[in-house]
Amino acid sequence: MNPPARFTVRVRFSKTGKIRFISHRDMARIVERSIRKLRLPVSYSEGFSPRPRISFGLALTVAYESEAEYLDIDFVTPVDLEELPTRLTEALPDGLSVEAAAHLEPGTASLQESISCCRWIIEVLGDSADVTAAVSDTLNAPELPLERERKGKTTTVDVRPAILEIEIAGPTDNGVQLVALLSTDALTIRPSEFIRVLSPEFGEGRIRRTHQFIQQDNGNRSEPIEAPDSPAAPHTLLTRSIAPSEASAMSDERCAS
Amino acid sequence: MTSVWPQLEPRLAHVQKPARYIGCEDGAKAKAPDSSLISWLFTYPDAYEIGLPNQGLQILYEIINERADARADRSYAPWSDLEAIMREENIPLFSVEHHTPAAEFDVLAFGVSAELTYTNVVNCIDLAGLAVRAEDRQEGDTLVVAGGHCMFNPEPLAPFLDAVVLGDGEEPVGEMTDVLVAQRALGASRAETLAALAQVEGVYVPSLYAPVYDGPALMGTAPISDVAPRSVEKRTVADLAEWPYPKEQLVPLTEVVHDRLNVEVFRGCTRGCRFCQAGMITRPVRERPADQVRTMVQQGIERTGYDEVSLTSLSTADFSGIEPVVMGLMDDSEDAGCGPLSVSLPSLRVDAFGVGIAAQLQRAKRSGLTFAPEAGTWRMRQIINKLIREEDLYEAVDAAFSQGWQRVKLYFLIGLPSETDEDTLGIAELATRCAEIGRTYTNRATVTASVGGFVPKPFTPFQWFGQNTADELQRKVNLLRDATRKTKGVTIKWHDPSATLAEGILARGDRRIADVVETVWRNGGVFQEWSEHFELDRWVDAMAEHDLDLEWFTYRHRSEDEALPWDHLSAGLHKDFLWDDWQDSLAEVGLPDCRWTPCYDCGACTGYGIEHVVASAVPPAGGSQGTGQDLSTGAAVPVTLGRRSEGASAPLSASS
Numbered sequence: 032m033n034p035p036a037r038f039t040v041r042v043r044f045s046k047t048g049k050i051r052f053i054s055h056r057d058m059a060r061i062v063e064r065s066i067r068k069l070r071l072p073v074s075y076s077e078g079f080s081p082r083p084r085i086s087f088g089l090a091l092t093v094a095y096e097s098e099a100e101y102l103d104i105d106f107v108t109p110v111d112l113e114e115l116p117t118r119l120t121e122a123l124p125d126g127l128s129v130e131a132a133a134h135l136e137p138g139t140a141s142l143q144e145s146i147s148c149c150r151w152i153i154e155v156l157g158d159s160a161d162v163t164a165a166v167s168d169t170l171n172a173p174e175l176p177l178e179r180e181r182k183g184k185t186t187t188v189d190v191r192p193a194i195l196e197i198e199i200a201g202p203t204d205n206g207v208q209l210v211a212l213l214s215t216d217a218l219t220i221r222p223s224e225f226i227r228v229l230s231p232e233f234g235e236g237r238i239r240r241t242h243q244f245i246q247q248d249n250g251n252r253s254e255p256i257e258a259p260d261s262p263a264a265p266h267t268l269l270t271r272s273i274a275p276s277e278a279s280a281m282s283d284e285r286c287a288s
Numbered sequence: 289m290t291s292v293w294p295q296l297e298p299r300l301a302h303v304q305k306p307a308r309y310i311g312c313e314d315g316a317k318a319k320a321p322d323s324s325l326i327s328w329l330f331t332y333p334d335a336y337e338i339g340l341p342n343q344g345l346q347i348l349y350e351i352i353n354e355r356a357d358a359r360a361d362r363s364y365a366p367w368s369d370l371e372a373i374m375r376e377e378n379i380p381l382f383s384v385e386h387h388t389p390a391a392e393f394d395v396l397a398f399g400v401s402a403e404l405t406y407t408n409v410v411n412c413i414d415l416a417g418l419a420v421r422a423e424d425r426q427e428g429d430t431l432v433v434a435g436g437h438c439m440f441n442p443e444p445l446a447p448f449l450d451a452v453v454l455g456d457g458e459e460p461v462g463e464m465t466d467v468l469v470a471q472r473a474l475g476a477s478r479a480e481t482l483a484a485l486a487q488v489e490g491v492y493v494p495s496l497y498a499p500v501y502d503g504p505a506l507m508g509t510a511p512i513s514d515v516a517p518r519s520v521e522k523r524t525v526a527d528l529a530e531w532p533y534p535k536e537q538l539v540p541l542t543e544v545v546h547d548r549l550n551v552e553v554f555r556g557c558t559r560g561c562r563f564c565q566a567g568m569i570t571r572p573v574r575e576r577p578a579d580q581v582r583t584m585v586q587q588g589i590e591r592t593g594y595d596e597v598s599l600t601s602l603s604t605a606d607f608s609g610i611e612p613v614v615m616g617l618m619d620d621s622e623d624a625g626c627g628p629l630s631v632s633l634p635s636l637r638v639d640a641f642g643v644g645i646a647a648q649l650q651r652a653k654r655s656g657l658t659f660a661p662e663a664g665t666w667r668m669r670q671i672i673n674k675l676i677r678e679e680d681l682y683e684a685v686d687a688a689f690s691q692g693w694q695r696v697k698l699y700f701l702i703g704l705p706s707e708t709d710e711d712t713l714g715i716a717e718l719a720t721r722c723a724e725i726g727r728t729y730t731n732r733a734t735v736t737a738s739v740g741g742f743v744p745k746p747f748t749p750f751q752w753f754g755q756n757t758a759d760e761l762q763r764k765v766n767l768l769r770d771a772t773r774k775t776k777g778v779t780i781k782w783h784d785p786s787a788t789l790a791e792g793i794l795a796r797g798d799r800r801i802a803d804v805v806e807t808v809w810r811n812g813g814v815f816q817e818w819s820e821h822f823e824l825d826r827w828v829d830a831m832a833e834h835d836l837d838l839e840w841f842t843y844r845h846r847s848e849d850e851a852l853p854w855d856h857l858s859a860g861l862h863k864d865f866l867w868d869d870w871q872d873s874l875a876e877v878g879l880p881d882c883r884w885t886p887c888y889d890c891g892a893c894t895g896y897g898i899e900h901v902v903a904s905a906v907p908p909a910g911g912s913q914g915t916g917q918d919l920s921t922g923a924a925v926p927v928t929l930g931r932r933s934e935g936a937s938a939p940l941s942a943s944s
Contacts (some may be wrong), residue, residue, distance in 0.1 A: 049310040057541055060543070068590070068592070068595075093306065094306065117359065122593070124314060126312070204468050
């Protein structure tokens, strides 16, 4: 018997507001429940305890927000991509919003395999001049040794190659907002490590992932779901700056932002 | 109303599991703070993941939020890491919906279902910024109220509480709200309000009663005010069909215990297991009509997206027509296209019938099955009135292994009345025999015997029994470990006997034990349900500090004429019924299940003019278990069927 047909859909969603305090595992359960609520024709795994076939991308650290989370869902019959984002958003809790959906060609590499770097808005808590100086020192440093503890062992890694870009977006109440492009490839640096590398004196404020990128064979970066009319040439993706209004919108009282 | 969110938010990235504190659950009510409404803060005095699923608090939360003149939020005990921050930064206990400080609510109401959470109750009152002792609270301060099974002996918490609710809360919570609305309109004082609350049936106001002692002995607890009734009777919802709650069960964003849809199929139990407080205090049996169960499951699954539903009660396999009901649920789910649904029952009957149901429910994953024979020998099972024959157990275990299960878990109690080492070792023998049966089917067969120390509880026939010492319980655990050390496929697990001792101090303690609770709390003893936080020395030292004797409060057998700390409260049960049942127990005489045999007048029905609500005049198939009688022929027995038998159910409100 042939395996049942599969239609894989990739969706992009944002995670903002209070719900940023849930974990990656929590996200998985919430998405599964939402898909069942909508009775979408999701494909189930074989075996004794069938689970819906949903693959998640890179985990987002608890308390970080994101405008660019992705997941791939396998369906047994095609679904309407036009209405899928709205329907999913209605089924998901406040603060999670599905922004785009696209069919995936069979054989497309998984999110885990293909994402090479992410862009982040990172609020660094510290004196503005100190942060600015640290950014310039970091960009000029030939190497940046970072101590990491794994399973009780301390190793030192040069993380300089993992810091691809840093821009200063502007001041916040307690520090400075940076936009940084950080590698998630073979060499990885987390936003918290990035702040530590800038200076152990700085604190961690609000952090938000804005993009995830796939490195193409031709050297260009693309997003996991391409906007139909804006091919993702690297230079167009690097110029985004954050308006102060957007920065202040990052604090809220309701579940959603 | 204010919100602590701006203070809290920047700290949440630095605590474990911050999703405990954000609310936002599906089903949460966002009724905005409004000082013209009577406001309740329902609080579970343990961690969020333990407290959120509590169905009792969810039911009351919905009932209050449906009222036009009241609103309710929820709160849970903050974990120690956040508590440290809250104390450091002066952040009070808050609601998860609006992050409103607890002291801004009219009522702070605790659901108390475990004695070891008592110190957390006191801690939450303190974190709210209220005086921990009710007598020290001022005019206008939040009223502190508690309910739940433990509150059938509220005396160890009495000095901290303004009022206590006995029994089912559905009705009194509304009547108390009516009183609060009226008293507010009158501009009544705190004392006047408490006096008015004491007029609500089922509401106990501890400050209106005083215990009298003679040396270590309690002589009685009597009203010291004309407005207080001599005895406070529990409340009982006559017909569960009128209360189809929770209508919108909360779906948490983060992992909690019992993370599934729960539908209560009946309340009460008349099997008469003599150790079981829940079975005694929740009588009579009130079944939910099968069609309402089906509707609640269907709507619940559709609304929540859960793929598992638990049909809850004290003994779900006894639900009339349980088989067609669960099969119907599974068919409904297939028809609705919601994906595979699993139905779970919180407890299985120890017989092949129970396994048969389990086999139909768990068509796929057959990992483990749990049975609760509770005692290792027939003699001991007669004493506790859990009349499971060895053949019943072996038949059930054989059925389980033959149908693909590989792990069987058996629940037992040790430290039961008149228990001998032979009875204790009977546990090892049963477990060993079960493992042997399992190995005839698979080499991977394992049997886990989970052993808990028995704590005598109020309003049970065993309320007069002197609890085993912690040393004695440990000795019995060691006997079992030694007896099974070399037995293939058998594992013994046990509860910490020192935690059992602390639970025993609290379960039957009188008002003097409140000093112990306060001292343990002041010395940092919170989250006592959690082994990493529990230290027996805190309890033993606090008892000594207040000149209270462990032997007197915990290990001593009580006599028939002795005043008990809960004598001024009533669960409907006649004290002489309980005493006679205690004597029958010692004589190794069983008592049948009164659902299908004539009434023996325990008091729970007759005293309140209510009766069992069951849909079937005959016990479920294979009915010997738990009754000791051969009722399997299915003949009708002389009970009055409740008025639910017509199947007419109150309509569920349309839920989205």
